[in-house]
Amino acid sequence: MNHAQLTALGRALRLLGEHGESLSTATPDAKLHEAKADLKRALDLLDETVTTAAPTTRCAEHPNGPVDEDAPDLCLLCETRRRAARRAEVNSTYGSPRPPGPAAPAPSRYGVRADRPQPQQRWLPEAWNGQAWQLCGTPRRDRHEAELYLTAQRRGPRPASAYRLVHEFTDYEVLRVWGEPVRIDIEPMGNL
DSSP, X not given: OOHHHHHXXXXXXXXHHHHXXXXXXXOOHHHHHHHHHHHHHHHXXXXXXXXXXXXXXXXXXXXXXXXXXXXXXXXXXXXXXXXXHHHHHHTTTTOOOOXXXXXXXXXXXXOOGGGSOOOOOEEEEXXXXXXXXXXXXXXXXXXXXXXXXXXXXXXXXXXXXXXXXXXXXXXXXXXXXXXXXXXXXXXXXSOO
């Protein structure tokens, strides 16, 4: 509902309230016809402003959900959830209570050695961007493929000033460097 519809509907309903206050046994028929016309106008405004279907349930979570006549809020979805909870409570599927005695030690947040994945060997192609080394391609599992990729980058249309291949296993080791990495000051006047 936009602001114009809201103000028009509010005005129409206030006018109906005034008609209701002035109603008595001596009210002439002309006044009743005027109230009837105002009531029709208010209903037309309501028809224009309401865009969704009328709620089928009294459930705030599923107002247009499927209906269950036996549910207090008429919502089949919520009633199904409530029935499952009652059934679990009756069948005592919540589990047995905690056994008395000392509690088992809590597992380490870092896990045990067998749980950790094995280190994987990769070759990382990096390019010098004038300030630092940055990854310039997807890490490769094959060293020869990574070297071919860097060779293609050096021969490309916009090569970097330097490239290097870094071996990643459990640590990083620089294997080979192509070119000379020269630090470039990003300030135009040399930071003066």
